[in-house]
Amino acid sequence: MTESAGNKNEDCHAANGVKPGRNGMVKNHHHHHHQKQEKVYHAACNGELYSRPFIESFEETPMLVAVLTYMGYGILTIFGYLRDFMREWKIEKCHIAREREEQKDFVPLYQDFENFYTRNLYMRIRDSWNRPICSVPGATFDLVERSSNDYNWTFEYPGRVVKDVINLGSYNYLGFAENTGACATAAGEVTVKFGVGMASTRQEMGNLDRHEELEKLVASFLGVESAMAFGMGFATNSMNIPALAGKGCLILSDELNHASLVLGARLSGSTIRVFKHNNMQSLERLLRDAIVHGQPRTHRPWKKILILVEGIYSMEGSIIRLPEVIALKKKYKAYLYLDEAHSIGALGPYGRGVVEYFGLDSKDVDVMMGTFTKSFGAAGGYIAGRKDLIDYLLTHSHSAIYATSMPLPVVEQIITSMKCIMGKDGTTIGRSRIQRLAENTVYFRRRLREMGFIIYGNNDSPVVPMMLYMPAKIGAFGREMLKRNIGVVVVGFPATPIIESRARFCISAAHTKEMLDRALDVISEVGDLLQLKYSRHKVLPSLDRPFDETTYEENKE
């Protein structure tokens, strides 16, 4: 429910009169308005930057749905207050954990209102999250059965297992979450030989030759000079950005960047300004203003400007407009930090991420960051780039000095899966998985759209958000899907804007056509049940329209 935190920063100078919608497109439904926006910037100016069609859509929330959604929250809030009142007067049994008697006179650890949302909204549908699983998180998984007798305040585990649930929730893009096969075998061998712990940091006694081998492999996979691996994806951002920027530097951050990027930026002590999601006008305006005006008050020029973006945004399913970002970064001499947590392995003909997807040169991205958690079925993250960058991180990364290094079974899983993707294992398994993922993605997205759901994001993104809007439907969708043996992720506020609650499907290369068809049938059935087919765009079935370079938008009516 909480995946990508919004970028709340006081220092946001983004709003400058113009209020472009998400993705540089005005979210306004009126056709002429939309075209105007496009003409001003994207199609006319930068169409030539793209080597392939860039089709991304964010259909506007229908007015009636928006009104009903707000009403839903209104009713929930009123009932929340009512029940808080009843709890206060002991009319309703109170399940909330209480402060110890001895510490009653301490300053309260939480303000009462802080947990209002958790207590009265989240708790009602808490069973949609943290569902424990007891198998490989592959194309299907087994869930531990869980029930609650007190409206989700506590859970009980009767000891039964729900078998073979189709997994549309895990970030298993290339299907490397496996307990058999080359990766598991390799990881198993080192487990027996090396054990799982490291008990030291990279700079002290935890630097194994296998770590260095992994880093060389990552560098060659990405086509850069050098790379460095870290034990946790989140920490890769939060512990390395502070090494790259500091006081007197400016960080320009996409408003929907992941919490780890936000935290890293904040820990760095730099000034942070936020631009509209994937909106190049907003970014360019910030860049210009920053260089022209310099630092606030002192007017000294900025030491450097670092742009933080992600390859695929995990809640929107959008792909970064990388060709334009690179053009801007070159024009304004800024540095680019690209977080490929979701895009590495999942995009590009050889799985090398968003840079390859757009046919660009990885040397144009100053800092290539990514994680091993998703496509590689392992854990941890990497930073790659020029040798001087990596040398600097080797000596200054917080992670290298203070955090225990990466466990070897994980290292081995990454090496084996990456070699498979690169075809270095002598098979075409990797290649075919990448193709499979791309096909599955296009197929799944197309079918959902044809059914009349509102789907966000880029046509090629394996992250597929489907809009639910109303708070009651979050829980209902999750439960109804599970009843029909399909595991999905549902998300609401605060991970999304308050009215844009959604379900999110993550497509995997491990999904067979039959699984996807079965899932689609069920989604359609539940969609009818819960009236989720909001889309007012009549999409023709078999949407195999020829795309040309100027096709930027999908929402043509």
Place this chain on the structure above:
Amino acid sequence: FELLFHSRDSVKMAAGQQWVLVEMVQAFYEAPAYHLILEGILILWIIRLLFSKTYKLQERSDLTEKEKEELIEEWQPEPLVPLVSKDHPSLNYDVVTGPPSHRIIVNGKECINFASFNFLGLLDSERVKLKALSSLKKYGVGTCGPRGFYGTFDVHLELEERLAKFMRTEEAIIYSYGFATIASAIPAYSKRGDIVFVDEAACFSIQKGLQASRSFVKYFKHNDMEDLERLLKEQEIEDQKNPRKARVIRRFIVVEGLYINTADICPLPELVKLKYKYKVRIFLEESMSFGVLGEHGRGVTEHFGVNIDDIDLISANMENALASIGGFCCGRSFVIDHQRLSGQGYCFSASLPPMLASAAIEALNIMEEDPGIFRVLQDKCKHMHKALQGTPGLKTVGEPLTPALHLQLENSTGSRTNDLKLLRAIVDYSLDRQIALTLARYLDKEERFLPPPSIRVVVTVEQTQEEMEKAAQCIREAAVKILK
């Protein structure tokens, strides 16, 4: 005008969220007429501000487009990173080939390991390895998701339950990275405006957690309870000036059980006394003391016989004594459960690979089955501490019970770089004689109070008496030879 606004409102602000609606209405009735007029004007002013055009935050400039272009053309940023010289002391890491266990191959030389925090030797345990392997065969390696989205495995729940039971607390929560544990836990509770009292010797992850929390941080001298009490008293006086404000400011003491930077133990009983006297919550970071101190390895609370419920939050990593990966926090459910939605490193990160959780469970099994292991470790620590006394030119820093001692120069050369070079020479000398040691590494410019340069000497249960004697002897020789 601005000032008036401020002074009137600051009273309300201070009361914060505790301002009751009824009181407000009452105040409205009782207020003199000029107040109402003033507030009326203020409201009008706010309305004006709301409807006026958004003004640019950037100062207006009269620059023409051409001038702007010139400025943009002229601007030269600093390089992304400064160049690192080839002979930077920490650029070239020591390379370990083979398992980082009791016998370790460092830079091609087989040594006895006196550097890894593998205190209980569980890294080499066959039982742990086999448990991890069977877990791997069931779950694969990665979890492919955060805890919320199908990243919760049955072994995670089991491990949390086992840790809570082991520590005798109500609840435990696990993180996938040791460093992120306390660094996420602190900002989950302590927010802007809150006050945290921290020991100067606190480790880097505590410092980062404090930075992320944006609270007021007050450092007290290392293990100096008088200094802490002085700060608490100062705060008390401050609170009396503004009791309404004081009622909403949370306050915490953050200490380590066994300090990684100084290798000594915090005076926990005194801290608990201060806690109740001044009503401050205690967060205790036990990465070095969990599985080390106390009769059953429960850490510094057991060591002092302090009631664990008196500590609001205990955090530790599972990377040292447990020889797995990740970290955990434990305490009462009232406190711990909050992190499941507010601990950033918990919510936003992929969960711990299940095989690592299984390894930790098996390690806990071993610790529970054989509590004698802690006694063995403590005896060895004392032995090593004694053996290192009287090394010429080097002072042993730390208490006899600590498994990770520091050897510092008695007489500094006056330059940190040169000190480090001397110490590194001792490490190299030892490496040549089959004793693997390491320098304690820090980020010189980032540490709040940079500890003096030192060599780390780590004691594990696997080291024999002879090996420890040999190591101490070797260090002595090196010191005589290199420090003269």
